[in-house]
Amino acid sequence: MSNDSIVQIIRRSDGSFVDANLVRGVKPQDLLIVEREWIADRTDILHELLDKGVARENWPQSLHWNWQRKAPELTLLAACGLGVVCERQWQGVMMTKSAPYVARLGADRGQPLIYIDYIETAPRNWPIPEIGCKGVFRGIGSLLFWEAVRQSREEGFHGRIGLHALPQAEVFYQQACQMTPLGHDAAKQNLLYFELSRQQAERLFQARGEQ
Amino acid sequence: MATKRTMTLNLTDAEMQVLEELSRKKDLTKTAILRQALRLYQLLDVRMERGEKMYLEDESKGEKSEVMVL
Amino acid sequence: MTAKNNRQQPDRDWLLKMADAEDACRSISVGGMAVDILGAQATLTAGESQRVFGRLIEYARRAKGWSVEQLAKQADIEIGEIVDIERHEQAVPQPRTVYQLANVLGLPPRRLVEVAGLATPHREVNVAALRFAARSEPTARLTPAEREAFEEFVKVLVHMSDGGP
Numbered sequence: 258m259s260n261d262s263i264v265q266i267i268r269r270s271d272g273s274f275v276d277a278n279l280v281r282g283v284k285p286q287d288l289l290i291v292e293r294e295w296i297a298d299r300t301d302i303l304h305e306l307l308d309k310g311v312a313r314e315n316w317p318q319s320l321h322w323n324w325q326r327k328a329p330e331l332t333l334l335a336a337c338g339l340g341v342v343c344e345r346q347w348q349g350v351m352m353t354k355s356a357p358y359v360a361r362l363g364a365d366r367g368q369p370l371i372y373i374d375y376i377e378t379a380p381r382n383w384p385i386p387e388i389g390c391k392g393v394f395r396g397i398g399s400l401l402f403w404e405a406v407r408q409s410r411e412e413g414f415h416g417r418i419g420l421h422a423l424p425q426a427e428v429f430y431q432q433a434c435q436m437t438p439l440g441h442d443a444a445k446q447n448l449l450y451f452e453l454s455r456q457q458a459e460r461l462f463q464a465r466g467e468q
Numbered sequence: 469m470a471t472k473r474t475m476t477l478n479l480t481d482a483e484m485q486v487l488e489e490l491s492r493k494k495d496l497t498k499t500a501i502l503r504q505a506l507r508l509y510q511l512l513d514v515r516m517e518r519g520e521k522m523y524l525e526d527e528s529k530g531e532k533s534e535v536m537v538l
Numbered sequence: 539m540t541a542k543n544n545r546q547q548p549d550r551d552w553l554l555k556m557a558d559a560e561d562a563c564r565s566i567s568v569g570g571m572a573v574d575i576l577g578a579q580a581t582l583t584a585g586e587s588q589r590v591f592g593r594l595i596e597y598a599r600r601a602k603g604w605s606v607e608q609l610a611k612q613a614d615i616e617i618g619e620i621v622d623i624e625r626h627e628q629a630v631p632q633p634r635t636v637y638q639l640a641n642v643l644g645l646p647p648r649r650l651v652e653v654a655g656l657a658t659p660h661r662e663v664n665v666a667a668l669r670f671a672a673r674s675e676p677t678a679r680l681t682p683a684e685r686e687a688f689e690e691f692v693k694v695l696v697h698m699s700d701g702g703p
Contacts, residue, residue: 333514356508369496383565385564421568430568
């Protein structure tokens, strides 16, 4: 029995809402297909960035990622893969871990949370104005993030989330997702660590009318 | 979630007490506690099979001690 | 499949708002895999240098139709060292090795030294090296695309040698 569901994402060209498949239970072999689909776009983007002399600090910071390397981790019970498929292509993927991470923040300290290990939207969806890339779909990252919050609630973790954001993504998680930054983590390449507390998650659920 | 199967678990009084205490402390159902325990055990097992070691660190004393997992 | 018509509009409003926030950032990616390029200037990292150097030597050797043994003999270098270089398992190649390889493979020695990570590379060498790395894949024979990538990279190295210090 499939645990997948239908969600909607936004087509950039005309702003229309398009049905997509939210895949719960992404398998290791799916990640091999994801990267096979995405590697060509990554390479094309790299070429364009080089050709146009775009400054390195403006390159998308996940350009050199490779989901195939993460495939073995999905065999762990603690790991969970979620993805969005639309028009028969993977449009975004996320890997979360339900162990061994616990909250560091305030009243939630020591309580289990869902840790978002990795999240990325397909390179073809990235708007990169310097090379004239408009992207195909939008809203996928937000959908995946919200699924992580839901997963946290289903696990009994009350919506608690933890993640280390790439520098380009810090503003998104702090402002749009209303997470709390807890400082740069030397144990994780000095990336800024964010948490969504139980209380913050409850506010988000209320704002979305989900209770 | 994947299809689930049911198992009956026989626990001693002491084990049940620990389970209930963890459940209360972590604000998780007893089933969720056991799930977490299983996930953690598998994670440790996989990493130790790779040759990694597990340590606990007392930050206040700056001391590390190795934890043996059989 | 349950219809969600009653909830669609609030969901859509939320998604529009969040999508705008996503677009305002260059990326929403989370995770440590990208650490290779974080804070990096437009220069090859040590790991990238090794990969590019190894790939270049391999392609140059195959372009001449030589085996590893033949290259080792021509360049008067240990076979093991060439294998390590092509598999980029050697930390940094010896300067003598780089010069020997440049001579027998017809590559400009001073630029090859930069690609090998023994000297700070010029910007053009960096750019060409990154492009070559992105386009080259390890296979048994040079495909036409690989040959093209290899020749373009060599062209830049030669051009830089002709005009530069």
